[in-house]
Amino acid sequence: MVAAWLAFAALLLGATGAQAQETDNSGVAGKTFVIGTDTTFAPFEFRDSSGELTGIDMDLIRAIAESQGFEVEIRSLGFNAALQALSSNQVDGVIAGMSITDERRQIYDFSEPYFESGVQMAVDQDDTTITGYQDLAGKTVVAKTGSEGEAYAKSIADQYGFTVNSLDQSATMYEAVKSGNAVAVFDDYPVLAYGVAQNNGLKTVTEKVPGGSYGFAVNKGQNPELLAAFNTGLAQLKASGEYQRILDKYLAAPQSAAPSTFLDLLTSSFPALMKGLGNTLLVTGISFAVAMVLGLVFGFFRVSTSKILRGIATVFVAVFRGTPLLVWAFFFYFGIPQLTGQPISIWVAGVLTLALNSGAYITEIVRGGIQSVDPGQLEAARSLGLGYGKSMQRVVVPQAFKIMTPSLINQLIIMLKDSSLLLAIGFAELLYQGQQIYAGNFRITETLFIVAVIYFVAIMALTWLANTADRRFNK
Amino acid sequence: MSESIARPEGRPKITVTGLRKSFGSSEVLKGIDAVVSEGEVVCVIGPSGSGKSTFLRCLNKLEDITAGHVLVDGFDLADPKVDINEVRRHIGMVFQHFNLFPHMTVAENIMLAPMELKKVSKAEARDQALALLEKVGLREKADARPASLSGGQKQRVAIARALAMNPGIMLFDEATSALDPEMVGEVLQVIKDLARTGMTMVLVTHEMGFAREVADRVIFMADGVVCEEGTPEDVFGNPRQPRLREFLSKVL
Ligand SMILES: Nc1ncnc2c1ncn2[C@@H]1O[C@H](COP(=O)(O)OP(=O)(O)OP(=O)(O)O)[C@@H](O)[C@H]1O
Ligand SMILES: [Mg+2]
Numbered sequence: 001m002v003a004a005w006l007a008f009a010a011l012l013l014g015a016t017g018a019q020a021q022e023t024d025n026s027g028v029a030g031k032t033f034v035i036g037t038d039t040t041f042a043p044f045e046f047r048d049s050s051g052e053l054t055g056i057d058m059d060l061i062r063a064i065a066e067s068q069g070f071e072v073e074i075r076s077l078g079f080n081a082a083l084q085a086l087s088s089n090q091v092d093g094v095i096a097g098m099s100i101t102d103e104r105r106q107i108y109d110f111s112e113p114y115f116e117s118g119v120q121m122a123v124d125q126d127d128t129t130i131t132g133y134q135d136l137a138g139k140t141v142v143a144k145t146g147s148e149g150e151a152y153a154k155s156i157a158d159q160y161g162f163t164v165n166s167l168d169q170s171a172t173m174y175e176a177v178k179s180g181n182a183v184a185v186f187d188d189y190p191v192l193a194y195g196v197a198q199n200n201g202l203k204t205v206t207e208k209v210p211g212g213s214y215g216f217a218v219n220k221g222q223n224p225e226l227l228a229a230f231n232t233g234l235a236q237l238k239a240s241g242e243y244q245r246i247l248d249k250y251l252a253a254p255q256s257a258a259p260s261t262f263l264d265l266l267t268s269s270f271p272a273l274m275k276g277l278g279n280t281l282l283v284t285g286i287s288f289a290v291a292m293v294l295g296l297v298f299g300f301f302r303v304s305t306s307k308i309l310r311g312i313a314t315v316f317v318a319v320f321r322g323t324p325l326l327v328w329a330f331f332f333y334f335g336i337p338q339l340t341g342q343p344i345s346i347w348v349a350g351v352l353t354l355a356l357n358s359g360a361y362i363t364e365i366v367r368g369g370i371q372s373v374d375p376g377q378l379e380a381a382r383s384l385g386l387g388y389g390k391s392m393q394r395v396v397v398p399q400a401f402k403i404m405t406p407s408l409i410n411q412l413i414i415m416l417k418d419s420s421l422l423l424a425i426g427f428a429e430l431l432y433q434g435q436q437i438y439a440g441n442f443r444i445t446e447t448l449f450i451v452a453v454i455y456f457v458a459i460m461a462l463t464w465l466a467n468t469a470d471r472r473f474n475k
Numbered sequence: 476m477s478e479s480i481a482r483p484e485g486r487p488k489i490t491v492t493g494l495r496k497s498f499g500s501s502e503v504l505k506g507i508d509a510v511v512s513e514g515e516v517v518c519v520i521g522p523s524g525s526g527k528s529t530f531l532r533c534l535n536k537l538e539d540i541t542a543g544h545v546l547v548d549g550f551d552l553a554d555p556k557v558d559i560n561e562v563r564r565h566i567g568m569v570f571q572h573f574n575l576f577p578h579m580t581v582a583e584n585i586m587l588a589p590m591e592l593k594k595v596s597k598a599e600a601r602d603q604a605l606a607l608l609e610k611v612g613l614r615e616k617a618d619a620r621p622a623s624l625s626g627g628q629k630q631r632v633a634i635a636r637a638l639a640m641n642p643g644i645m646l647f648d649e650a651t652s653a654l655d656p657e658m659v660g661e662v663l664q665v666i667k668d669l670a671r672t673g674m675t676m677v678l679v680t681h682e683m684g685f686a687r688e689v690a691d692r693v694i695f696m697a698d699g700v701v702c703e704e705g706t707p708e709d710v711f712g713n714p715r716q717p718r719l720r721e722f723l724s725k726v727l
Contacts, residue, residue: 379537380574380633384588385564385640394587398578 027225032071035061036082036091039426040169040439043194043250044097044214045076047436051272056190057095059246060114061216064233070226076436077426078168079146081334085426088337090344092223093230097188099148099212107220111230113213115247119152120189120209122202123177130183131205136162142173142182148211149186171439174200190251200442265446269437276433277454283347283429284416287354291415292408294359299366300392313363320360325421329353333425350422358415365407369400409466413459420455430454485513488644488675489534493543496529503529505699506543513643514673518686518707521696522722527679530696531648534677535566547644564592567637571649573629575621575636581608582617585636592640607635611665627658631665638669645669647678683726687711695719 037045037057045055053074065072077085079098085091087107099117100110121141123130130136138161143150145166153164165182167173170191176182178201185192189208196202216230237243294316301313320328332349336342373396381391423432434451438444489511496504503526511517519527532538533545536552536559545552550562576584585604589595595603601617608614611631621629630650637645647666651659663685670676670689680686686693686707693710695703695718703716711727714720 374574376570376572376574377576380568380570380576381587383535383537383563383566383568384636385560385592386588387560390591394591395576399576402578 028229029069030071032073033065033092033223033226034073034075034090036075036077036085036094036096038079038082038096039076039432039436040171041079041097041191042170042198042440043190045095046440047076047272048440051275051433051436056115056246056250057097059249060234060237060243061095061230063237063242063246064230067236068229068233070229075426078424079144080168081424081426084330084334086217086219088334088343089219089222089341090334090337093216093218093226095216097191097214098217100215101212104217108217109220109222109224109227110215110217111227112234113215114234115190115214116210117148117188117190117214118208118211119149119186120192120204121184121186121206122192122196122204123184124180125201125203127183133160133206136160136184138162139183140165140181141184141186142167142176143186144168144170144173148188152209152211153186169435169439170195171435171442171444174202174442175444177202194250195442198442262446265441265443266450269434269447269450272433272437273430273450273454276428276430277458279427280416280419280429281458283350283354283422283427284412284419286347287351287358287419288412288415290351290355291358291362291411294355295362295366298359298363299370302363302367303370317360317363320356321364325353325357325418326424328356329422329425346425346427349425350419350427353422354415354419357418358411361411361414362408365404365411366400368407369404370396372403373399405466405470409463409470412466413463416459416462417455485515485675487511487546488513488515488548489677490546491534491543492546494530494533494540494545495542496526496533496538497541502541503699504533504541507699507701509694509701509704511644511675511677513675516670516674516676516678516689516691517694518690518692519677519679519694519696520681520683520686520710520722521702525696526699527696528648531646531677531679534644534646535563535568537568564588564640565642566644566646567634567640567642568646569630569633569637569648569650571652573621573626573633573653575629575633577621580618580620581613581624581632584621584632585639588636588640603639604635607638608632610638610668611635612661625658626654627661630654630658630662634662634665634669644675644677647676647680649679649681652681681726683711683723695722697722 040046041055043055044057045053048054053076058074061072061074075082075085075091079096082091082094082096086094097115097117098104100113104110121133133156140163141153142165143153145168150164150166157164165176167176170187173185173187174195177185185202188211192202192204196204216227218227234243298313298316301309302317304310329349332352333344333346336344377395377399378391381395382388386394419429420431422429423435426432431451434447438447487510489509491507491509494504494507495502507530519530521527529538533540533552534547540553543553547562548565550557552559552562576587579587582601582604585607586597586600589600589603590597605614605617608617611634613628613631613635616624616628616632621632624632650666651662654662659682663682666678667689678686690707692704693707694701695710695716697718703710703714703719710719711723714723
């Protein structure tokens with residue numbers, strides 16, 4: 001009875017929906033798509049002072065989703081990470097102020113262009129020596145990796161005799177210019193215009209070079225219905241005037257989102273930073289628990305009498321101690337999904353990365369701890385008739401743990417700090433949140449100072465806690 | 476002294492035949508034959524490096540046996556199928572450096588094996604531990620940590636711990652060598668008391684006077700072989716081998 005009623009209602013709804021929009025969006029309606037984007041590409045995507053993702057791209061994709069009846073889940077990953085995530089099907093689509101190029105067309109399917117961009121050059125606002133490309137001879141400029149600005153800068157670099165240094169984020173590029181590490185930045189004109197209006201300390205000195213068009217991308221051959229819905233929605237927004245309203249909101253009159261005093265910055269950024277701290281502590285806690293298990297197992301392998309077990313543990317330690325953390329973070333988050341075709345949770349990738357790396361160090365701590373216990377202790381326990389396992393458990397390990405505790409606390413603190421590296425795969429830990437904030441307001445130094453203080457306080461508290469526990473249990 | 480204790484010629488407790496032990500390429504025990512009868516007290520003497528400790532440690536398989544056989548209560552320790560943990564319950568061992576467990580109290584040191592292996596209750600294990608401590612004169616130290624004891628007290632606790640499983644055999648490896656001279660007496664006294672109870676014992680010792688007093692038989696080892704053996708009277712009073720004579724002239 002109920003089922004029949006529901007079926008009838010669904011039929012009715014479906015019919016009216018199709019009538020109202022006169023387009024076939026049955027492929028996307030009601031679905032949720034995961035959309036990857038850059039972390040910091042104001043005014044296309046950035047976080048406002050309350051930590052919400054906003055910008056032209058965000059407003060567009062949300063408006064299109066609403067008009068076409070699908071849901072979007074935005075993942076703010078960083079430009080390169082978002083593209084890698086698209087290739088590995090971690091996300092369904094990418095909107096990240098991305099120019100449509102022939103190269104990219106080979107791997108992705110693009111929507112109709114939704115924005116006509118162009119490249120502009122900016123210098124420090126107090127710089128009077130650089131007024132055009134001709135003043136760049138022998139100097140260094142910065143541009144964003146893989147961007148239109150980079151391509152243009154490189155195309156004229158030889159002609160004008162300057163060097164191009166590629167960086168990953170707009171905020172870092174502006175800082176490089178302000179600090180004098182580079183004399184100019186090549187970036188997309190809307191980005192530069194927005195930054196200048198936010199008092200980023202730069203000024204534009206060249207005319208806009210008409211450049212490529214921005215498009216929304218899906219993986220080649222995947223999600224065609226999403227691409228179609230984007231095009232339909234975009235056409236509707238343009239027709240209704242909503243498209244122009246969105247552009248004007250960011251380009252015609254940029255809002256001054258930057259908090260004015262340090263205290264304002266602190267209060268407005270605090271909630272987002274605390275969320276980051278929460279993720280940092282949680283991922284560290286879980287990873288350390290896993291690392292302890294790995295360290296104990298492989299630590300015992302390391303001191304065992306079996307050549308095979310010793311060999312396994314030695315290889316484990318060599319591999320994970322001998323390779324950088326970041327390599328594994330990228331491998332787990334981007335590599336594994338491409339190998340298996342299965343997306344992997346960023347938490348799983350993060351925990352694997354931290355736990356395997358720390359597990360290798362803890363293995364060595366456990367080995368050292370066990371070996372530093374007088375062998376006479378094991379002999380005395382064995383001579384009483386206790387088995388190897390029991391002797392280790394009751395006699396050797398308790399003494400080894402006492403010796404190991406300071407090193408383990410040390411390892412925990414190292415892991416907490418290392419967890420900041422996970423920002424490279426877009427894990428929303430403390431430093432990542434800090435980056436998000438200064439990407440929107442360009443107050444790098446003050447934001448990083450706040451982040452550093454939070455890390456410091458967290459680590460002091462953790463150290464105190466660990467030492468108290470140590471005194472309590474290892475009397 | 477040894478005659479004053481009635482020692483019936485018992486059945487063999489430990490039978491060692493052709494025992495060889497190598498560490499890497501260096502052979503430390505080069506074919507040892509020995510029998511220890513039930514209730515017998517055997518002292519092993521010899522110069523440093525002659526293999527006395529290694530020999531003793533082969534008797535409870537703390538060292539793997541390279542060749543030959545060690546039969547304890549009929550179980551061949553060279554046989555990998557023999558459950559060594561089961562055999563070790565019946566052999567107590569006392570080390571030169573005590574090897575007490577520093578993270579446990581004196582009583583807990585003694586209670587560990589009975590509670591783990593015989594699954595006796597904590598209360599029962601503690602009663603037994605206190606009785607053993609009484610025997611070695613340290614009942615009031617039951618709840619002290621080993622670190623707070625003197626060397627002589629530590630070694631007496633170690634003896635009590637080795638007795639906790641009620642072993643039929645006790646092995647002592649230079650039990651008094653790490654002690655200050657004024658503490659040697661109290662430990663030797665405990666060992667002598669134990670010998671009187673009819674315990675089968677093998678002692679490696681540098682205390683010749685003690686060996687003469689307590690031993691039923693003395694084995695003199697040199698270069699990994701048994702060079703001479705006999706009653707204390709024969710070994711100390713009438714040594715035949717030049718190596719033994721030379722050794723005694725140095726230590727006596
Ligand atoms: N684990 C080992 N690895 C290699 N060599 C060893 C080992 N244990 C003992 N040895 C060697 O075996 C020989 C005999 O040692 P052992 O400790 O049995 O002599 P000992 O008669 O007890 O001497 P001491 O009177 O000094 O205690 C020595 O040369 C010693 O260096
Ligand atoms: Mg020795």
